[in-house]
Amino acid sequence: DNSLCQRTSINDNNDYRCWTSNQCQKVCPEKCKLACTDKGECCHSQCLGSCTEPYNDKACSACLHYNHE
Structure with missing residues (x-):
């Protein structure tokens, strides 16, 4: 258990919450x-x-109304 991310429980699934x-x-x-x-x-x-x-x-990581085509 050396993940950088916090472990939380969502829908009875206790796991690390990581994007990458x-x-x-x-x-x-x-x-x-x-x-x-x-x-x-x-x-x-x-x-x-x-x-x-x-x-x-x-400075956004992602924008609400932006779609790349």
Whole structure:
């Protein structure tokens, strides 16, 4: 058990919550809605999941209304 990620139980499945080998899922504060930084600061409202700077629309890991074609 040397995963970087936290182990939580969802639907009776107790497991590590990882996206990749070095990037974990996280639970953001309720006030942040869709995304927060690793420190729990709210991201811009158009960010999904995470961002590198709070409230900056250019710092999103993924964007809510962006579709790459």
